[in-house]
């Protein structure tokens with residue numbers, strides 16, 4: 001069982017008597033539980049702390065974990081105090097990079113005498129390297145997203161809006177088995193294409209425009225991330241050149257990436273190519289880790305010297321964004337393995353002219 005291995009690795013890495021886990025992805029990673037609340041984890045004890053709505057779900061999703069029920073009289077901080085007293089905890093790690101200020105103050109007040117220490121990214125570091133079960137889930141989420149793109153192509157046409165395109169994609173991913181969008185779907189056409197994180201609008205897509213679709217599926221909590229840019233009719237030579245440059249930059253980075261490569265060097269391969277042709281038009285990172293959350297470590301940017309190794313799953317997503325003209329991004333989710341690299345996406349990448 002995957003979560004048990006994750007929990008054991010966490011306890012080995014935890015330099016404290018106990019920990020409280022609040023970030024939903026970390027709760028799921030360490031226990032399998034996917035509802036609200038938090039986890040208490042010490043050397044000899046553990047518990048899911050939640051309210052009436054999730055008691056039964058916690059029992060199903062995290063078998064073997066005692067469930068501590070909170071209510072209006074017995075709040076989460078009170079339960080934490082009881083559990084810490086029972087376990088003789090003197091140092092407790094908490095997710096200071098996630099808790100609200102008020103939640104932290106409530107814990108501090110309830111846990112007087114116990115040293116609260118920052119979690120320091122312990123679960124996030126473990127989550128970088130995916131095991132076989134996790135990779136199988138990411139591959140399925142990737143298969144769903146790729147297939148949804150292929151399936152909706154015949155239904156994309158000039159005259160529809162960005163929102164229409166988003167609905168087609170999300171509907172098809174649900175039909176194919178996605179639990180829900182991996183993140184807010186991006187559909188950006190024409191001049192909106194220069195906004196890397198555009199919110200789909202009522203913009204009516206016209207002939208001669210590019211449409212960038214950035215989306216992903218979720219399977220057993222694990223996510224996928226893909227971007228494809230398609231053309232409506234014939235686009236201008238200027239837009240065609242942007243597409244070709246992005247596609248080439250992505251191909252160069254995909255050829256280069258693999259176990260043993262540093263993230264910053266992978267980023268540089270695509271960045272140097274695009275900067276020479278479109279200076280300043282590629283202003284974001286080349287990619288990021290993907291797993292239970294959409295943006296994880298490592299970051300594939302100039303700043304991250306992480307050496308890629310088997311089990312890392314990252315995106316490769318160069319783009320060109322020119323205000324007033326438009327933009328293009330092409331993205332795949334790729335898996336580092338002992339044998340090299342597996343591209344989890346099978347959706348086509350040549351410029352499709354609808």
Ligand SMILES: [Mn+2]
Pocket residue numbers: 225226315317331
């Ligand atoms: Mn991405």
